[in-house]
Amino acid sequence: MAAELSWFMTREVLDNAEPLFAPAVAVGTIAGAFSNRIRRTIEMLAGVIAGAVVAHLITRAIGAGPAQTGVVVAIAISAAVLFRGGGGVMAQAGGTGLLLASVAQGPDLAVARTESALVGGVVAIAVAFLILPLNPVRVLHRATGKTMDAFARELTATATALAHRDRQKAEDALKRFSTTWEQRAKTTDLVAAARQVVVLSPWRRRRLGIVRQYEHAAEHLENAYTSAHDIVHWTVVTVRAGEPVPPGLPASIEQIGQALRLVYRDFFAAREPAQTRARALRAIKEVDEACAEGVEFSGNVVVSRVRAVVGELLQASGLPQAEANRLAHIRPN
Known part of the structure; x- marks a missing residue:
């Protein structure tokens, strides 16, 4: 045309x-x-x-x-x-x-x-x-679904590798996560495209609210991805070092992977993200139990990064920063 x-x-x-x-x-x-x-x-x-x-x-x-x-x-x-x-x-x-x-x-x-x-x-x-403007919500849906599912999948693989102390599987998960990391940049571009459409197209202006909500969530998800990468990296280090792995540690990683999937589905279904928050808080319960049993240096780094991911997920779900940090047991600086 x-x-x-x-x-x-x-x-x-x-x-x-x-x-x-x-x-x-x-x-x-x-x-x-x-x-x-x-x-x-x-x-x-x-x-x-x-x-x-x-x-x-x-x-x-x-x-x-x-x-x-x-x-x-x-x-x-x-x-x-x-x-x-x-x-x-x-x-x-x-x-x-x-x-x-x-x-x-x-x-x-x-x-x-x-x-x-x-x-x-x-x-x-x-x-x-x-x-013929694009549907901005459809653009966001397609862009974020693949990225978040990919990150969640690698977190699940990481949790399994840590639970079985499987070094090779942990290293494979890290390699795949790094590849998925490149996909994140494309998602960022598509989020910018969606905003451009709702700002410039009068036919899509009614979608501005949901795009703004997603932009707010995307900032926290970006931070969550960074911390998740650290989790996978330090999981490899933990397995290589032969440090103790309490059951709660891999369980907490599995829970934040599930929370990542749920925050995406809750958001685009326009429903209250109660399940996302429940999974995120279950991750904190698991990681607290792991700390009570005892973790060493690398395990402690994994614990801190799990808390960071949970804090960002709770903020992406709509909670204020102070409340999210309190629930994630993140100490103020």
Whole structure:
């Protein structure tokens, strides 16, 4: 739709001699990362303008030809770098400079391409946010479900490895957790995309409340993921060192894995997260029992990280920080 509309606007409405660039920019914008469409459009337009201006000035001064084309491309890309443009800006600047310096042209070609690119960018934004906007809640649902299930799965595997003192399984869980960690960045991008949609699209504005709630929860879940990574790491250290492992220690890790799954389901079901809080508090009960039986250095680190995850999960579920820390038995600094 974006390609067709941008071509029609450029060719039929504006009678532009270079309509091809409009759908090219429109497709490039739509195909970009969900959270970067506005920025990507600006980058593409900036690159087109930089390349067109450089090509116009250089070819007027020294003419066109293979050597001049190389000079135009080099200066256009250098200009993009000078103004701290990203890869999109540099690609568009170099591509535009290459095209305009390689053909016999008058000044109108640069203007026509710039106008065409502007139409493509504006139409792409209109399609993405006004005509066919994404469902932000569906975006969040798809993005967070896979990530949280992956983290919860590795916590369960870690708990099993710790209970059986299986070093190989603990190390495997750590490797998988590190891979899942990279997936978290994509989830962060999609959360930003969802917010962009509800802010810019009048048809999705009613979803702003739930997106804001999730953004609040996402901050605490981010901290929970970091502490969970520490749990898996120090579990490996605990097993390697042959430290004592009271039953409550792996049980507490299993409970926070289940709580991670539940906070996701409770949130998108729009229900009170009572089950999430119950699982989180059961993790604290288990870890307190483990401390009473006795843990050593690495085990103590695991205990502290379990408390940290529980505190963040309780805050993600809507509890104030002071209350969450009290229930997680986290001492104030």
